[in-house]
Amino acid sequence: MSLDLTLHTDPAVPLEADVLTPGRLAGLSALETARLPVLYGNQAAELGEFFRITGAAGGELHLTGNLYRVKQIGAGMAEGRVVVHGSVGMHLGAGMSGGEIVVEGDAGDWVGPEMTGGRIVIKGNAGHMVGAAYRGSSTGIRGGEIIVFGSAGNEVGAGMRRGLIAIGGDCGDFTGVNLLAGTIVAFGHLGWRTGAGMRRGTIVSMHSAELLPTFSYACTYRPVFLRLYLTHLQRLGLPVTAAHTRGSYQRWCGDAIELNRGEVLLLEPGETAATR
């Protein structure tokens, strides 16, 4: 049993709809759901002014339409499942602690900021600040997983403390900036200044990268732990190859301006082509 919401009126300005979580809608009829408050620009409005609502709440929520101006979907959710048949706006799953969000299209900036648990899957691309800390806050995600099949913008995992972020495509600049711990895996290229200010944690890329001078080369080896992560990501549908799981990785330690206990693992150049 699922509750289906289909966008019938495109919002002209951002629509803040943090009520769109399975927990918030649990036990509500379609009519009651339609009356839930949302913020349309700076005006109070009701969900039903934008969505046609059918079905009944049963832990799963299906949203259909181009929701790129709808913000805070799944914010704070702790259980259940949200499936978006389209694209979504900013602050998807902000602070969520459990459950799963699947977006069939693209996502805006701030996917899963400061989340503590659960999983967000973006089948398309994501904007900047995936799994990041909010401005003025020191800590990004503290648990859970964010899986982006496409590319992501700048500052992926900024201030991240725990959890897993995987980007199927390229990342922008400052991936893992101020990383405290946790794991970021990028199957595409990394932008500039990867891991700037990182203390601990792991950033992995399947391509070479130009790192900051405060990172030092340690060795080239085959990290066994990465096999577990890649096996997990392969199960989730990311394009993991034998070259990734069996390949050798350069280990770079940094950032020396901080604890120097973080690591950037770069698949050995030529390893991908040689073992495919």
Added chain:
Amino acid sequence: MYMHDTQIVDTFAEAFAMWGARVVITAETAAWAQAAAQSMTGFATSIIGCKCEAGIEADVPETETPDGRPGVSVLLFAMNAEGVGKRLVERVGQCVMTCPSTACYNGLTADETVPVGGQLRYFGDKHQISKLLGGRRLWRVPVMDGEFLVDDRFGIQPAVGGGNILILGRDQTATLRATEAAVAAMRGTPGAILPFPGGVVRSGSKPSARYSFLHASTNDAYCPTLRAVTGETQVAAAAGCVLEIVIDGLDLAAVEAAMRRGIHAAAEAGAIQIAAGNYGGGLGQYQIRLHPLIQATEAAV
């Protein structure tokens, strides 16, 4: 009761409540995984003198291991949960972490767990790295060939130790043949191990001694050389050799399944008589009677 020409004595194996754990060891090659497993299960034949009992359960194909490398599963048993935890730390630390290219994973989903990687991580001297994937915490301990990866905690569960069968044959050659056939049939039973050398023990014991400083001594009732000396011999008239197979399992069903396979195989291989060791039922929590065991189908037990 006879099976083929083998007499199955109407008796029971007396087994004990223990605690068990399953360890999955992987390595770059099956040979290195096997080397670590052999080392970890060495000197772990009897709880009496080794503090634990351990054995190789099975090879684990790379398609079924957590890291996609060839592996071996090992079962380890001790008398209580604390004992399992201590022995795991000792043996994983000394026998698996030391072995080139290995990683070590918990192989048991259980309510109770004991820290293993959480203890061994200190070997990393503050260079160790913790990873948390899907609620599972692993430790990466830096070592000279890279990193030793080990699960933070290992599951433990109540188990059954000391299941056994006694195989009596005409002479040592014939008894070894029957016993080896039984071991071959019993190995690979899921959840069960045979902790003694080659799966076999020749020095069966009784839980008493005429020396005050000994808790256990030779099982004279089954020593052929003492047939004319001891008044309680159990060695059949035609038998000149007795060998025992001890089985530990993660549950009673695993022990019973292994015993059943062993009895069938030993009988087919020409054993004169098959019996089981017990202490009159006064010590162990489990009594596994041989006749009902071989009459039941494997699926039903």
